[in-house]
Amino acid sequence: MVTVPFNTPTLIGNEIAYIREAIRRGQLSGDGHFTARCQKLIEDLTGARKALLTHSCTAALEMAAILCDLGPGDEVVMPSFTFVSTANAVVLRGATPVFVDIDPATLNIDPARVADAMTPRTRAVFAVHYAGFPADMDALRDAAAPHNALLVEDAAQALGSFYKGRPAGSLGDMAAFSFHETKNIISGEGGALTLMRPDLIERAEIIREKGTDRSKFFRGQVDKYSWVDLGSSFLPGELISSYMCAQLESAEVINTRRRAVYGHYMDAFADLAQTGRIALPRQSNAVTGNGHMFYLLMRDLADRTAFIDHMRAAEIITPFHYVPLHSAPAGRRFGRTHGGMDVTDRISDTLVRLPVFFDLGAGIERVIDAAQGYFRANP
Incomplete structure (x- = not known):
């Protein structure tokens, strides 16, 4: 029996042709032809004033932390229920992540908890x-405005999603995106920082170019470039950008198919949710997702562990998500928690993800059948 993976990378259209074109053009380092095309496509998809391609979402978050002028004594409020890169970007600047709980319905950061966690140190x-x-x-x-705190979107999973009709990437002061192979739009590795504030754009370019004004030099605005600020090597190469460009051109096709997978799962498990055996994703009418992920919420850790084991025996990969940062060794060392984390802890123990990827095809029926078999045996 062929394993149904949790995710697999997919060729949609022009990926190989664009990689060949990048090689023919003779520039494989960053900020070439395909980098520029990707940035324009991302600006069009997000409505951002500026998009800057990076080698990862981690890099984009680290750039955002520098743009926030974080330093020792500063604090950044964030969920504990997130990937480590969200907090690492803050810790690398010497600032403190302040972890707050998530909303039990949406699993996103709880605005009421954020408002309560704000202090004069919150940047x-x-x-x-x-x-x-x-x-x-x-x-x-x-919650952020009375403290003049910047609002940063960790939109790693959200390209093509909307909030009140506005696209992710245009909802805060800046946003970080991921194009890791587990995301909707992929390039193996890869990321982007989008900016909504014009006053941040020039410095963002400098930070991305190792702290130099190299971008201004290439635009003919200075006669030579030099080291002017903090920065690092945040650019991706053109092979990454060429693959990404083909994916971005097909973003709507990709997201439409993933939304269909999400909807199929919702229909398949609706009866189990109505009986209370499981819980399904819940969102307000204000948001439109991109079909990035589908998850089930099980009764408890033992139930989830048994489900994962059952699915693995059927050669279907169903991972969990995440180990909360507030309880991780580095989270306890570098951060602090504000308020209780009951929802985060419970979700971390009970959430399991089902396979979602572009070429899942008929594999979705195998996933559903195997999952339904578990619930029949464990009502």
């Missing part, structure tokens, strides 16, 4: 759009 709020569904950005803006 930013990092809002994670979990499972591709945007957080309640208006409420988060209301």
Whole structure:
């Protein structure tokens, strides 16, 4: 029996042709032809004033932390229920992540908890759009504004999602995206930082170019470039960008198919959710997801562990998500928690993800049949 993976990378259209074209053009380092095309496509998809391609979402988050002017004594409020890169970007600047609980319905950061965690030391709020569904950005803006705190979208999973009709990537001061092979739009590795504030754009370019004004030099604005600020090597190469460009051109096709997979799962498990055996994703009418992820919430850790084992025996991969940062060794060392984390802890023990990828095809019926078999045996 062939294993149904959790995810597999997919060729949609022009990926190989564009890689060949990048080689023919003779520039494989960053900021070439395909980097420029990708940035324009991302700006069009997000409505951002500027998009800057990076080698990962981690790099984009680290750039965002520098743009927030974080330093020792500063704090950034964020969910504990997120990937480690969200917090690492803050810790690398010497600042403190302040972990707050998530909303039990959306699994996104709880704006009421954020408002309660704000202090004179708060420099930013990092809002994670979990499972591709945007957080309640208006409420988060209301919490951040009285403290002049920047609002950063960790939109790693959310390209092509919307909040009140506005695209992810245009909802805060800046946003970080991922094009890792587990995401909707992929390039193996890869990321982007989008910016909504014009006053941040020039410095973002400098940070991305190792702290130099190299971008201004190539535009003919200075006669030579030099080291002018903090920075690092955040650019991807043109092979990454060429693959990504083909994927971005097919973004709507990809997201449409993934939304269909999500909808199929929702229909298949609706009866089990109505009986209370499991819980399914819930979102408000204010958001439109991109079909990035589908998950089930099980009764408890033992139930989830048994489900994963059952699915593995059927050669179907169903991982969990995440180990909370507040309880991780580095989270306890570098961060602090504000308020209780009951929802985060419970979700971390009970959430299991089902396979979602472009070429899943008929494999979705295998996943559903195997899952239904578990629930029949364990009502």
